[in-house]
Amino acid sequence: MFDVVPRNRSDLKAAKKRLKAEAWRVLAELGTQRGLISKYAGHPQEYLYDFVWLDGGGALALVVESETSMYGYDVLYDFGKLLHAKAPIKLILFLDSPLIARNGEIRRISVDMIENALNSYTGHVAGEEYIVVQFCNLRTRCLEAYRWLVSESQTLTLQSGESCKLVKFFSHSWTP
Numbered sequence: 001m002f003d004v005v006p007r008n009r010s011d012l013k014a015a016k017k018r019l020k021a022e023a024w025r026v027l028a029e030l031g032t033q034r035g036l037i038s039k040y041a042g043h044p045q046e047y048l049y050d051f052v053w054l055d056g057g058g059a060l061a062l063v064v065e066s067e068t069s070m071y072g073y074d075v076l077y078d079f080g081k082l083l084h085a086k087a088p089i090k091l092i093l094f095l096d097s098p099l100i101a102r103n104g105e106i107r108r109i110s111v112d113m114i115e116n117a118l119n120s121y122t123g124h125v126a127g128e129e130y131i132v133v134q135f136c137n138l139r140t141r142c143l144e145a146y147r148w149l150v151s152e153s154q155t156l157t158l159q160s161g162e163s164c165k166l167v168k169f170f171s172h173s174w175t176p
């Protein structure tokens with residue numbers, strides 16, 4: 001999947017297409033291995049979101065939104081769709097966004113905006129999992145992945161004003 005890194009600036013648009021095509025291929029393969037039906041943009045049976053897994057009864061098992069714009073608000077718009085999805089796993093894929101420093105930690109602004117959206121939303125269900133994946137571009141040449149699994153106590157915690165924290169579980173960099 002890592003051959004989607006743009007080779008140069010003129011390759012950026014083609015790299016975005018390769019990224020989505022490869023992500024959909026890998027996710028469809030994983031879904032098939034689990035006995036799930038995959039539907040996605042560009043597939044003859046696209047289904048509401050950019051990519052979904054459906055179980056045999058038609059229930060959502062995974063919902064994916066992707067954003068290849070490098071603007072935080074475009075990423076946040078797509079992520080907002082995931083908040084309302086009735087699926088146990090919710091995945092957002094996006095390209096790089098600018099870095100910010102907050103509370104002594106360097107983070108992508110899109111990750112920070114997503115965490116704020118998670119903290120503002122009051123409809124979380126215990127057991128749902130959010131996965132946030134930022135793919136690299138020519139400047140950063142890195143991939144970062146974060147997750148948050150909603151526990152029963154966290155649904156109560158968020159309602160009482162405390163906050164969730166996305167936890168980075170993967171990071172990889174490439175040299176030019």
